[in-house]
Amino acid sequence: MNDISRTPKHHNLEAGFEVERIRQDFPILGREVHGKPLVYFDSGASAQKPRVVIDAMVEVMEDQYTNVHRGAHYLSQTLTDRYEGVRETIAKFINAGSESEIVITRNTTEAINLVAATYGRTFLSKGDGVVISAMEHHANIVPWQMLRDEIGIELKVAPIDDRGVLDLDAYADLLDQNTKFVSMTHCSNVLGTIVPAKDIVGLAHDRGIPVLLDGSQAIVHGAVDVQDLDADFYVFTGHKLYGPTAIGALYGKADLLAQMPPYQGGGDMIAKVTYEKTTYAEPPYRFEAGTPPIIEAIGLGAAIDYVSAIGMDAIQTHESALLAYGTERLGEMPDIKLFGTAPHKAAIFSFIQEGIHPFDTAAALDRAGIATRVGQHCAEPLMARLGVDGTVRASLAMYNTTAEIDVMIAALERARTLFR
Amino acid sequence: MSIPAEKLAQYDEYVEALDLLDEESRFEYIIDIGKRAAKTPFPEDCMDDAHLMHGCMSKVWIIHGLVDGTHQFRGQSDAIIVKGLVSMMVGSFSGLSSDELADVTLDQIRGLNLGALTMQRQVGMMAMLKHMQKLSKRTDSAADISAAAE
Numbered sequence: 372m373n374d375i376s377r378t379p380k381h382h383n384l385e386a387g388f389e390v391e392r393i394r395q396d397f398p399i400l401g402r403e404v405h406g407k408p409l410v411y412f413d414s415g416a417s418a419q420k421p422r423v424v425i426d427a428m429v430e431v432m433e434d435q436y437t438n439v440h441r442g443a444h445y446l447s448q449t450l451t452d453r454y455e456g457v458r459e460t461i462a463k464f465i466n467a468g469s470e471s472e473i474v475i476t477r478n479t480t481e482a483i484n485l486v487a488a489t490y491g492r493t494f495l496s497k498g499d500g501v502v503i504s505a506m507e508h509h510a511n512i513v514p515w516q517m518l519r520d521e522i523g524i525e526l527k528v529a530p531i532d533d534r535g536v537l538d539l540d541a542y543a544d545l546l547d548q549n550t551k552f553v554s555m556t557h558c559s560n561v562l563g564t565i566v567p568a569k570d571i572v573g574l575a576h577d578r579g580i581p582v583l584l585d586g587s588q589a590i591v592h593g594a595v596d597v598q599d600l601d602a603d604f605y606v607f608t609g610h611k612l613y614g615p616t617a618i619g620a621l622y623g624k625a626d627l628l629a630q631m632p633p634y635q636g637g638g639d640m641i642a643k644v645t646y647e648k649t650t651y652a653e654p655p656y657r658f659e660a661g662t663p664p665i666i667e668a669i670g671l672g673a674a675i676d677y678v679s680a681i682g683m684d685a686i687q688t689h690e691s692a693l694l695a696y697g698t699e700r701l702g703e704m705p706d707i708k709l710f711g712t713a714p715h716k717a718a719i720f721s722f723i724q725e726g727i728h729p730f731d732t733a734a735a736l737d738r739a740g741i742a743t744r745v746g747q748h749c750a751e752p753l754m755a756r757l758g759v760d761g762t763v764r765a766s767l768a769m770y771n772t773t774a775e776i777d778v779m780i781a782a783l784e785r786a787r788t789l790f791r
Numbered sequence: 792m793s794i795p796a797e798k799l800a801q802y803d804e805y806v807e808a809l810d811l812l813d814e815e816s817r818f819e820y821i822i823d824i825g826k827r828a829a830k831t832p833f834p835e836d837c838m839d840d841a842h843l844m845h846g847c848m849s850k851v852w853i854i855h856g857l858v859d860g861t862h863q864f865r866g867q868s869d870a871i872i873v874k875g876l877v878s879m880m881v882g883s884f885s886g887l888s889s890d891e892l893a894d895v896t897l898d899q900i901r902g903l904n905l906g907a908l909t910m911q912r913q914v915g916m917m918a919m920l921k922h923m924q925k926l927s928k929r930t931d932s933a934a935d936i937s938a939a940a941e
Contacts, residue, residue: 405814728870730849746848760869761848790871791820791871 407740415727415766427673457672482606482621487514497523500550506559535562557589562711563719574685594683614674618667635660718767802883825875
């Protein structure tokens with residue numbers, strides 16, 4: 372089982388959100404870039420790792436490492452227990468009904484591809500509609516396009532308004548008799564918009580249509596309860612949740628997973644193999660061919676224990692304060708055009724500085740030690756909708772501060788002088 | 792074969808100037824080159840897909856022509872920093888013969904010492920060199936520079 376004895380419960384917030392103490396848990400936040408203190412505003416791409424995650428992964432490799440699920444020896448049995456404990460941790464974190472509804476994947480991309488390839492090929496056929504939104508990451512566009520090209524489904528795109536708010540009426544109109552599946556972001560990686568997920572699921576369920584929610588961004592910024600959302604599938608990745616790369620999860624309702632064929636064939640996903648016939652394991656193992664990402668799973672377990680000890684609601688409250696402050700400060704700058712002003716959004720700022728190419732703005736921020744992302748953010752169709760070639764994106768996390776936002780504002784003022 | 796020193800005079804000037812500067816000043820130096828380049832007209836009809844260098848975060852257009860047996864290049868970008876970088880590249884390596892251009896090495900790009908600014912820019916410069924070497928082998932692009940000069 373997971374050892375959470377080192378998880379810093381002192382951060383729990385009866386005395387308020389202790390961001391400076393949280394920052395101490397992230398070794399990288401103490402470093403400098405270009406001679407300036409690192410301001411890490413690229414957590415939407417990948418978040419930094421707290422010491423407990425790093426230590427958990429090192430500890431496994433130094434003291435407990437072996438393969439899981441098959442060894443007839445002490446190390447294998449204890450590590451299998453610990454690995455399966457992570458499945459329980461994930462299940463509790465998103466309030467799944469059972470740990471058997473949690474499939475360990477490499478990331479969100481793999482999870483969506485898994486659903487498209489297994490559920491999609493089994494239950495969708497030519498002419499069936501799949502609804503996505505106008506603010507999807509490529510990971511929730513391309514797998515469905517591949518399925519479209521393979522079996523002839525139709526991709527339907529629910530529009531957004533200029534603030535980045537999903538048009539719920541237009542979405543409902545797309546749920547016609549041909550629509551058989553909805554796959555939608557829970558929180559836009561570019562605009563920060565948090566969609567009304569319960570309404571999206573409810574409207575689809577009224578018509579008997581299952582829903583997948585892409586929680587890559589949403590799961591980082593607030594508590595997620597898949598049973599309350601009534602999502603049929605919920606997917607997320609570990610590395611944005613302060614865990615390691617190459618680990619993610621697919622939640623699927625038990626009855627759906629049970630009806631889906633395997634994704635990949637190999638070891639670990641079978642019940643019995645002969646040359647004539649193979650019987651597949653029950654979910655979730657049916658979808659986990661080959662040796663799993665053991666060390667990464669332990670790291671993700673440690674990350675979930677860490678954020679759970681701090682509390683997702685407390686993290687959300689802190690990030691909301693950052694969002695409000697950043698929106699106000701950027702709003703004071705006449706040359707900043709902010710994209711994504713939905714009333715319900717995460718602390719993600721996508722913007723351009725008028726008259727300055729986003730690449731130049733980001734380079735000036737980099738010189739000030741500020742890590743942002745520039746370009747299309749794996750969301751080219753959304754950029755076309757916004758009418759820009761790209762934006763600068765500052766995506767904040769629980770370890771960021773209002774003082775760091777001030778550093779960014781000063782760097783943007785300097786960029787204005789540098790490039791004009 | 793080696794490239795005659797006089798043909799790399801502009802390159803050497805950049806190397807020496809950058810060598811004297813600290814990192815922050817190098818950054819500003821490149822921006823200055825980019826701003827100066829912005830004042831030099833670049834044919835708008837060449838800012839099209841045919842002249843676009845793919846794979847950059849900002850748009851980069853490079854045009855090429857043969858003048859008295861030497862390769863001439865001009866470059867443009869929509870970002871100031873990249874405009875500075877592409878100006879340095881076309882300024883450094885215009886006027887070379889085909890063999891000389893093929894002889895420009897990645898070490899010479901590293902010699903500009905831009906890696907400290909960010910690796911991505913150095914990688915981008917290497918991509919520009921390869922793109923220029925590719926353009927020099929095309930016979931159909933020779934008209935570009937003369938058209939640009941009109």
